[in-house]
Amino acid sequence: MSASATLILWGHALAALVFGGLTIDRARRHVAGWPRRGLIVALALTALWALAVAGIEPRDFTTRLAESARNIAWLAVLLTWIGRERVGGWTVTALGAVAIAVAISSAILAAVAAVPIPAADVAAVLQARLLCRMLGTVASLILVHHLCIAAPRAQPLGIALVMIWGVDLASYATGYAMGGWPVQLVAVRGFSAAAAAALLAVALKRGDREFTLSRGGALRIVAVAALAAYLGATILVADAASHWAGAYGRAAQTAIVLGAATALITLLSTPWLRAWGRVMIAKHLFTYRYDYRTEWQRVTTALGGSGGDGAPIGCRAIRAMADMIDSPGGVLLLREGDTLDVAASWNWADGEGAGSALVGHLATTTRIVSLDAVRAGTATPGDIAAAQGWPAEREDAWAIVPLFHGAMLVGAIVLARPPVERPLDWEDFDLLRVAGRQAASYLAEDRARHALAEAERFDEFNRRFAFILHDLKNLVSGLTLVARNAERHADNPAFRADMVATLQDSAARMNALLARLASHHHSADEPASVVDVGTLATRIAERRRAQHAIVVSGTALALAQPRALEQLLEHLCQNAIEATGGSAPVAIEVAMDSEGVGIDVVDRGCGMTASFVREQLFRPFASSKPGGFGIGAYEARQLAEAMGGRVEVTSRVGEGTRFRVVLPAAPAMEAAA
Template sequence: MTPTSVIWIHSLVALLFCGVAVTLPRPDSAAPVARWLLTAAAVATALWALAIAGIGSADVAARVTGALRDLAWLAVLGVAARAGQGIEAPARLGAYAATASCFVLAAGTAIAAAMVTLPEAVGALDSTGLSLRMLGSVGALVLMQRALLGTGEQGGGARHVLLAALALMWTTDLVVYLLAFIIDGWPPTLTIARGAVMVVVAPLVMFAAQQGDAQAIRASRTVALRAAAAVLAGLYVLATGIVTGYLGSLAGNQARIVQTAFVFGSAASVLTLASTPWLRGWAKVVVTKHLFRHRYDYRNAWLRFTETLGGDGGKGATLTVRVVTALAELTESPAGLLLTSEAGGLRARAAWRCEAAPDEAGSAALARYLERTARVIDLPAVAAGRAPAEEAALVPAWMTARADGWALVPLLHARRLIGAIMLAPPPVSRALDWEDFDLLGVAGRQVASYLAEDEAHGALGEAQRFDEFNRRFAFILHDLKNLVSQMALVARNAERHADNPEFRADMIATLRDSSQRMTALLARLSQRQAGAAGERHPVGMLALAERLADARRAQHPLRAEGHEAMALADPAALETVLGHLIQNAVEASAAGQPVTLVVGDEGDEVFIDVIDQGGGMSADFVRDGLFRPFVSSKPSGFGLGAFEARQLVEAMGGRLLVTSREGEGSRFRIALPRAQALEAAA
């Protein structure tokens, strides 16, 4: 870098700002002062650039024209701020006057330094002038920031571009003055960097002047973040260059080694810090908080949200996992749980990147509360005792005890609670605010619509399967009608031809064929339709288990154990349920592996467990397929046994619970209300 670069760059700056002054539109009657001030500022900037190119940045002419440039742009800033927010308050006018005084005094110190000859006095005046120019730049930046806030959404895109150009100019001035103050000198590098920035400022000013308020220009959040990253990278490179030069002057013969070590070490440190997820999250929060009006980039967030809901991204994710992922990505939560609403409350449905929840994840009262209020529950506030008393009493302890509990989002569709999603806190933990509540509330309704649609599709498919079953049953009835008609005809003919040997042979063949066809029909009808449970009576569970075990021991080894307990149940329905479960356990077990019936009690319930050591079932099948009609893990199964069993148990006021692991077997538990002492005695 040589002084020739200073000449070329500042000559280009002068030429560009002369072009700005010449091409400005003619002042109209609406804002003639603003146009004249803009012209004067462009001319002053051109004179300043010519002074630096022709004389040098240290000359008094360059410093005086620089002060004139700053005063002219300060006047432009004042007019732009007044246009955006009305008449200036006296305090604001005082701030403008104080900033202008700094620039005027800086020019005065430059003139005084040129008139004195004492070196100590010249040094003191230069240092004072540099400090005054730094103060003036800081004041101008503060006023510019207030002007940006004042224009708001109604300021127009051109005014924002002009204010951004002024911010770039005064920020560069402040950095250059600060570096010159630190190194106690003014190398050509600073002058060249300042001129290069002014080359960028000139087109921005020209664009703002030509467009006026006719067009609003707004950079996207991505562009703004990348621009901020580019500015930080530039500052890092500039600071590294300055520090490297300073270290070179101190290290002497070892300068190259010291400089290389510093550059490598600083680059490695920056890359390490930049790769830290927590630091990236913290930087994003800080930038978003201070640069943008809203925390979320709603356009990009909603596009990503709908894309995640609508497709599996080629990973084969189910809808239940996708809805958790989509909602979690909105708040950058690393994990989430889906709870679905059922008659008994909230039950765990799907987990994404976290531990599974208890099977009974929430009470029916909590589900009703979420459905009534549609509130997003702040779990840390509940744990800290800041939540409403009703809400704190309903939230289960496991939610507040887990470290990944941050927000519980209700999923409402047409005022009906479909379920809820529990989100983990983002990498940089923060308190939920109104923006989170609004966004999660709207997104929760969108998620609920997807789940409700999936539920409707499932119900429609189930109805179609029932319709298909009914059609098959109609065909069977048709075959039965034909068999009955055939046998009735044989019976009528037997009255007339019973003595004919040939007829007797035909009759035997017909009866044999009818018997075979009826046996086949009975095999097709081996699964009965679910029926309702009858009247409930006290039933001795151990006695029933022992009787069923004795009746089936010729088929497969069974054993009953436990202690006698009286349950309130419908005996016929309970025997039907146990028959289904024992048959399934026998079919799942290898020959010689016993099936165990265990009877016991727990609290107000009496239970009987049917335990096998067979192949077991997957968690997905237990959750999504076991209790659905016509869904079976057996190739020839109807899939109605478990479905009917659960319906009968629930009709008796009980519960049917399943625990199964692939390769380890299954445990089906029938839990029924305990019969009271008087009922058992009766």
């Protein structure tokens, strides 16, 4: 047995097995009614036909009779669906063509079997029969097409019949052109029938749930079918040329194959042809032009920047809108007051803005403006008046899509004309309107993000200025105390020396504040080191001796940032001095314990309530002192936490307050050094 005969046997045997299993499965369900029984009959006859081809010669009378019975059974199932779904259009014409073709083909088959016909005339009679079979198959495929459009639930049945009858049609056409059936096509018929049976099995398993073929899948199936038809036509022409060209047959076949391949590559690389093909397929194969689920996913992916091209949001918005309607480019106009300014462009040169007329019209009507209708004068008067100027004068501008975020007009996108000329319809408007709102939300979010970043920069400057202003207030308070005490102790040489030291320290600290306030100043993180806290506290007490008495006790070595720790203690001492008000000294107590180095700043002032300590003390701009900024305690805690420590507070109204700062102790080896 040859390889082709083996493929024919196994392909049709597999088809017979699957169709037979489907027949038994459906018969065991005890279904009632002609439609379901008709399906069982069609499945059974298809199984018998496949079994006949596998066991007998494919061109035998019995095989051809089984094929005719199979086709009649499936036509009956189609008629049942058509009657139930009330499919109109060309149904009557297609049914008439099928009936005539089946009648003629059956008559020819019966005549060949019953009446002796000369051998010279048998070939012509069989050719006429093949022509009738082709006519009937084409009409049957037209019926399947109308049924699938009108009834999505019938799509599995339609696809299965296309898989069976499509290969049949290719076999009939090849047999008619070449005078005989290639064995390769006969083998393909079996495997195609087996695949159709598998599809029907999956669809029947799903029950009455609706079966839908995605638009992308349908386009791929049509593309593969068209490519197969193109290759088949090329093979037929090349085979015919080998017979007509005689001695030059080989050269003619080579020329035909090379020419067909070149033509195919040229056609596939033409943007206009691809766009025209999509339009024609969408127009004649689908109820709606767009697959909205796929389009929405594509728009979301493009706007979110998942493509990885790194383009700014403006270009992504244009491209997302343009790709939906096959537009080759566009320009984004963002609203600035009463005008639209160019913000981005994609495959578009020499963009211009638009005036208040277009802004007001879009904001009021929310309409998508078709510029072809504006140029033709068939648009509304409002559209014509608003689109005057460069949008209407530029021939490649096709539509103006407004972008709304809520009820606010964010901008508009002007889209270029697609390669295939077509008018915008309601489906384009609906899709562009929804996608425009999605793009507007991304653009508004991008604007809000930039505004937030700018606000954060101002907030950082304001925070730095608030801290500096608080430090400046502390310096002013200290200088005020020095000036007040100078009236009483001006004759004391020790006081004058302290006063000079205080003025020098205040001047140095003011210069440091000015440096911190400068916009170009960037403070670097100070490295942590071993700090003698007792010595540091004593230096602060001596510096403030002209303001208020500070008593320091104890010492310890902490691992901290020296300047940050000094600033922290300055804040706490200033708060304690202001809270004391009288002559009672402020105490700084330094000690080492199991938690680390503890620094207590204690005053005998007015104290604070528990609710104030809990809710407002460490919040910026909340203060219990008249004229206070509420920054000192907040910044002190920030500084302590930055050094790995913490700040604790104990306060009673009328008794005073204890601020306790806990910092990490210096390691033993570094402390010894």
